[in-house]
């Protein structure tokens with residue numbers, strides 16, 4: 072911590088009352104007209120260190136009013152000019168994947184495999200949100216997840232730790248900018264620490280069982296990357312691991328987060344998580360909740376007021392020492408100072424031109440959409456007659472996805488509007504599958520191509536939105552079957568948030584575009600791809616299973632003595648006797664409008680010593696990638712390793728690098744990856760990083776199932 076900040080913090084703390092110190096650990100939500108006067112009094116007493124700029128426990132699901140910047144400036148003025156210590160309030164809001172300009176849901180952005188563009192979108196987001204007075208957002212959400220039943224899978228980066236880490240870096244860099252103290256920089260918050268995405272059965276808030284080995288190798292890497300990139304806040308998670316609620320766990324919030332990952336910022340709880348320790352059965356009363364959480368290393372209490380109501384008593388009873396409180400206050404004040412809050416506590420809102428942001432939104436959506444199937448039907452010729460049918464043809468709100476509390480559905484173009492801009496009267500459009508079939512009949516009969524706009528409502532995704540059946544509605548499945556009877560080439564556009572079980576759907580379609588919930592410009596991006604103005608280039612950051620009953624099914628699985636997972640097609644007879652648990656579409660999969668050929672995979676050295684790797688030496692892996700088609704295309708070249716034999720079982724494949732490159736038709740590119748210590752090791756269950764000698768296979772290709780490989784020997 073810079074000395075100047077340290078001395079300012081020490082001076083402040085030395086002058087603060089105990090109650091004022093506890094006030095800095097207190098984050099109530101935005102006051103309403105019912106409690107505004109008593110709220111202002113609490114601010115005046117210095118008992119409001121931060122404000123959650125929303126109302127309700129599931130802000131992502133409930134409409135929140137527009138931000139009233141003057142209102143928050145008024146509260147800030149009381150804090151700065153009338154409270155005993157004049158400490159500014161830190162305003163935090165869930166600006167998860169965009170603000171007024173909504174970008175694709177984070178899982179869709181992960182499908183772009185384009186961290187640079189993600190960073191740009193979060194820079195746009197920070198500019199818009201800080202202009203509304205938001206200092207701090209509760210993103211990136213880095214919960215690795217292998218269970219699409221969990222509604223919050225849409226908020227994260229999927230099933231892989233490597234891409235999670237790259238996205239964590241991009242989001243933190245985009246939000247915090249070149250200098251986190253700038254007025255248009257917004258504090259990031261890596262959440263939810265840790266393991267929330269492993270909620271049993273995909274049921275939100277449910278228990279998890281995560282070994283330390285899995286924690287260090289799957290769930291922690293993205294947090295490690297976020298912290299290394301400068302994230303100064305972390306949000307603890309609702310779940311427990313093996314009976315230990317994270318909220319009150321010193322093992323996770325101090326030993327691992329601080330001592331192993333080196334985090335030195337502050338930890339905020341999730342909403343009411345401190346008082347929920349009673350329901351989790353580890354605390355008798357609210358005073359125990361407060362002392363257990365603070366002593367575990369949880370610095371700021373979101374919404375339940377448990378710290379404000381109980382910590383003075385806890386100090387008097389000896390359950391909590393003032394030193395522990397001082398340490399939490401120090402962390403929070405340090406972050407406030409680094410964020411420049413003492414220099415610019417107020418917001419002067421300006422009129423923003425969002426044209427460039429909307430362009431970025433359309434580009435990001437176009438990079439995130441995944442072409443899963445194309446039997447010679449896409450792109451559609453612009454002179455063709457197109458029948459557009461289905462409940463998502465005129466949909467606006469769902470295209471924005473969950474956790475878009477400042478997005479505006481009425482500003483969101485529909486697929487019908489964007490397609491009509493391209494082909495005008497050649498678009499025959501039926502707004503929904505509920506219309507009488509004969510009117511649909513006429514439009515299908517007259518069409519050269521039928522586009523079915525299908526999907527999943529935004530409100531079936533996000534927090535408290537787990538589902539037991541990961542598919543689209545039976546009415547939509549019926550629509551596919553009916554459309555198929557006309558013998559026309561039929562394209563399915565799936566506006567789904569979560570990965571869905573896709574076998575039953577994809578079989579009956581000639582082409583499938585996975586459009587996710589891709590934000591303000593989702594419809595434009597889909598139209599761009601349908602008519603070939605943009606090449607599809609998204610890749611799956613999660614596995615699409617055949618059936619929901621195959622969950623969990625993920626690519627970075629370890630092998631077994633006898634094949635049980637079957638992800639890689641090992642002896643399918645030994646898996647379920649009633650179905651094949653191979654992925655319908657695997658991790659890293661996605662098509663383009665051209666085809667690529669991989670050849671000539673090689674390494675510049677075949678052996679490398681552990682000591683050389685430790686000293687920073689890298690080996691170069693190269694491959695030739697040729698565009699065999701007639702149009703240019705973007706290929707995401709993926710490098711996976713397999714540590715064939717180690718002191719602990721290692722995954723059959725681990726993504727360790729990727730490059731997304733555009734290649735002109737007929738041209739070839741030589742793609743190289745330099746890999747070394749960082750890529751070739753793993754963590755033991757104590758969190759020690761280890762590189763062992765032995766054979767490592769290197770796979771390079773278009774998705775995790777690629778068989779194109781070479782190998783090296785670590786000696």
Ligand code: GLC
Nearest residue numbers: 128129130165209341342534
């Ligand atoms: C919610 C979510 C968390 C969010 C917080 C504030 O319950 O779990 O992700 O940031 O509360 O809305």
